[in-house]
Structure formats: structure tokens, C-alpha cells
Amino acid sequence: MATYRDQIEQIDEAIRSVPAQATRVAIVHPFVVPAAAISRECGFIKSIVAAYLAPSNLRTCHDPLNIGPASVPRWVPMSWRRALWRHVEKGWIDPVAVAQINAAREPMGLSKVYSLLTHIAEAPDLSVTLFPSWFAPPVPDWPRTLVKGDFQLFEAVTQDGFTQDLSAFLAVGERPLVFTPGTGNVHAADFFARALAVVDSLGRRAIFLTKERAQVPVHLPEFVLWQPYVPLSALLPHAAVLVHHGGIGTTAEALRSGTPQLITPFAWDQFDNGARIASLGVGMVIPAKRLQPRKLARSLQTLATSDAIRARCSQLAAHFIPPHDPTALCREVERLVLARHDDAQYSNPSDLRPAAFASVR
Numbered sequence: 422m423a424t425y426r427d428q429i430e431q432i433d434e435a436i437r438s439v440p441a442q443a444t445r446v447a448i449v450h451p452f453v454v455p456a457a458a459i460s461r462e463c464g465f466i467k468s469i470v471a472a473y474l475a476p477s478n479l480r481t482c483h484d485p486l487n488i489g490p491a492s493v494p495r496w497v498p499m500s501w502r503r504a505l506w507r508h509v510e511k512g513w514i515d516p517v518a519v520a521q522i523n524a525a526r527e528p529m530g531l532s533k534v535y536s537l538l539t540h541i542a543e544a545p546d547l548s549v550t551l552f553p554s555w556f557a558p559p560v561p562d563w564p565r566t567l568v569k570g571d572f573q574l575f576e577a578v579t580q581d582g583f584t585q586d587l588s589a590f591l592a593v594g595e596r597p598l599v600f601t602p603g604t605g606n607v608h609a610a611d612f613f614a615r616a617l618a619v620v621d622s623l624g625r626r627a628i629f630l631t632k633e634r635a636q637v638p639v640h641l642p643e644f645v646l647w648q649p650y651v652p653l654s655a656l657l658p659h660a661a662v663l664v665h666h667g668g669i670g671t672t673a674e675a676l677r678s679g680t681p682q683l684i685t686p687f688a689w690d691q692f693d694n695g696a697r698i699a700s701l702g703v704g705m706v707i708p709a710k711r712l713q714p715r716k717l718a719r720s721l722q723t724l725a726t727s728d729a730i731r732a733r734c735s736q737l738a739a740h741f742i743p744p745h746d747p748t749a750l751c752r753e754v755e756r757l758v759l760a761r762h763d764d765a766q767y768s769n770p771s772d773l774r775p776a777a778f779a780s781v782r
Contacts, residue, residue, distance in 0.1 A: 425521035432456035476557035477693035601630035667691030679738035
């Protein structure tokens, strides 16, 4: 199994293999920033752009402060919040990650890195959010060289691409509940077993989405349909409620379709995404470890019948009209990177002042 050092070295090697151009920019996930920084320090690229898919990828001491499943109350002083982050970094993150980064840097004669999260925040020339400000407003300690973008969504075919079974299922009866634990989840047997028990007790129709058929109960009643894959952008306009893990892409698709969400987070950014959905008034959260049938049934009944939640979902779905233009975001990133590169030719780079927030719709 590859270590973080192996991955850094592989990415650095991949960047170096790209044919030389006059100006080269690496647009990378935050965890790839250490590899891109090595390539830049060795002269193989000129600029780094960090692309943040979800708000929790950006470290902050400001509200809402969610670190995994833990939510820090608003009354906690700023000094305690900073201390908490130092404790998390020095206790869990840096002892593993920093050693791996420096193991890749030292053979090249590069200086040591002492904090992963500080390095990720300070090394890029520019950062860009791939989520909108109405979902997560900027806070003072996010990078100031920041372009505020929007959700990057998959444009699927229409329902003409549905299977015959799915088209027939949607054509009769009320809108179904849709359950998906996420594409990469291969341990969701309990999730689907509880889902089946709940939809049976509620007398609701449901669609189970997973490529892993073994996770789904062998015998499904006629009011439950299993599908290995259906694009959510095409399916959700036909759904009553979406129950999912809280990945940022799935969350965004439900927001776009105006579908109430029940998020069952178990890792990474999912807890923060779920908290934001709940605060926006378009969904509810039950951590995966606490997903009990009775609580699940109550939440689904509320989400499926609440006029207030449905109205709020429709209100937020309006943000997606007209659709976001990814080309405009790319052009703004390119403009700012080139501008900073030009400034650096005539200034001491350490004297450069960061650009203000820029917003692209």
C-alpha cells in the first residue's frame, strides 16, 4: 500500500513529465499541494492553485467549526479554538503527514515543512472554492488569495437513459425515497437492511442505489427497486427524499433538484456538509453510527411531508438557475494567476499583497 510519501513522489514525477510550457499551473486538491510545492521549488511549474471541493477542507477557527463528528459550540473562545486545532495537528496529523512530506523533500535538498495544514494553506499562489458562498460564506482565516466558485455538477442524460424497470417503477405510485451510501461504500449492508425495514413500516416506495448488489437484501418487495447506478441529476426530480452519506457532490445534486435530504455521515467532510444542510433548513442529519430504524422513520416522515422544508428546498434550488458557468471560473483563475506571476517579475515575492476575495458565478 502506497504511503503519503510515495504518492507525493509519484505526483511530483507526473508533473515533471508534462512537456515544458511558458507558464505552467498545477490545479490540485489540497492534499496534493505538498507534491506541487516540490515541483515548483525545483522549477518545473510556476504556480499552484488549490481547489477546495468542500468547506471543511479549509481549516478555520470560526463558526461553524466542525472537526469530524465534533461540533464546537459558538460560545467557545477563539483562544480555545486555536488551541484545539494545535492539539489536533500536533497529536494526530503532523506526526504522520509531516514526516512523510519531509522524507520526499530532504533528498532534493529542500527545507523542512513543520505543519501540514499551514503548508497547505500558505504554499498555493491561489485557492478556489468549488462550492458557493450561500452554502458556506467565507470566514476571516480562509486564504485571502481566494476565488469563490460554485458546485461543479455532472450533467447527465435525461430519463431517456433510465432502464425499463426504473421507468416503469417511476410511472406508478407516489414519489419514492432514494437511498445511497455513496459510490465507494462497500460496507452498507446494515444501511440497506434498516432502510428496507423503515420503508416497509412507513408504507413508502423506495429506490436503493449501489453498485454492490450483495449489500442489498436478497429479496426485495415490489415497492423497492435496486439499481446499480442512476445519475442523480436525472433521478432526483422524481424523488421524495434522498438519504445519503453526505458527500459534497451528492449534497449539491439534491440542492439543485430541490430534494429534501437525510444525511447519514460516517467520515471526512460529510459531518460538516450535513450540519450545513440542516442549518439551511433543507434536511436532517443522523450519524451513521446512530442510524436506528425508529429515528430514521420519524425523520423521513418529517422530510417527506413538511411544506416548510419543501419550500426552502425550492428556494435554494433557484440558485442553480441559470446554471453555473465553469468556463468563467477557469478564466478568472487564469487571469489572477497570470497577474500575480507578472507582479512577481517586478517585485520581491515576499512583498506581494494577496488579492481580495473574487466571486465567479
